[in-house]
Amino acid sequence: MERILVSACLMGYAVRYNGSDKALISNTLARWREEQRLLIHCPEMAAGLHTPRLPAEIDGGNAEQVLAGTARILESDGKDVTQHYVLAAWLALRAAQESDCRFALLTDGSPTCGSQHIYDGSFSGQQLPGQGVAAALLRQHGIEVFAESQLAELVQRVAAAEKCRVVDAG
Numbered sequence: 359m360e361r362i363l364v365s366a367c368l369m370g371y372a373v374r375y376n377g378s379d380k381a382l383i384s385n386t387l388a389r390w391r392e393e394q395r396l397l398i399h400c401p402e403m404a405a406g407l408h409t410p411r412l413p414a415e416i417d418g419g420n421a422e423q424v425l426a427g428t429a430r431i432l433e434s435d436g437k438d439v440t441q442h443y444v445l446a447a448w449l450a451l452r453a454a455q456e457s458d459c460r461f462a463l464l465t466d467g468s469p470t471c472g473s474q475h476i477y478d479g480s481f482s483g484q485q486l487p488g489q490g491v492a493a494a495l496l497r498q499h500g501i502e503v504f505a506e507s508q509l510a511e512l513v514q515r516v517a518a519a520e521k522c523r524v525v526d527a528g
């Protein structure tokens with residue numbers, strides 16, 4: 359059975375920077391949860407960040423450059439929080455690997471969990487195509503990452519992967 363790492367805020371936990379959740383109401387998620395397929399995880403909370411916290415955005419590059427040490431993540435007051443966010447990414451990877459998750463469903467737009475778009479670093483609400491540091495690190499290690507808008511695609515990928523496993527086992 360495939361297991362899936364899921365952003366905690368998508369599952370209704372109020373762990374976002376502003377103290378809110380981003381609950382995704384879905385029969386599929388409810389069934390997967392009952393089947394104990396879901397690893398519910400907030401990388402930023404795991405890394406010791408508190409709720410509420412200031413919003414943070416990638417500055418001067420992209421997620422891969424943050425992981426490589428050539429770009430930063432700043433809070434809206436200018437504080438450099440790169441190390442916390444890089445730790446968050448590595449903790450997400452470790453959690454996924456320890457639970458044998460080959461898929462992740464992450465909240466889009468976040469400097470950590472974003473997988474389709476992120477904010478542009480100006481704290482003006484402008485978005486760019488891009489990903490957050492956890493999504494980038496998971497992908498670098500072969501984990502397929504989906505945004506909440508791609509749940510239907512994820513369902514198809516999980517079904518296809520399970521079919522392959524059955525064929526391989528047979």
Ligand code: SF4
Pocket residue numbers: 365366367368373374375399400401402403465468470471
């Ligand atoms: S780090 Fe991910 S799981 Fe945690 S609040 Fe941000 S988007 Fe949600």
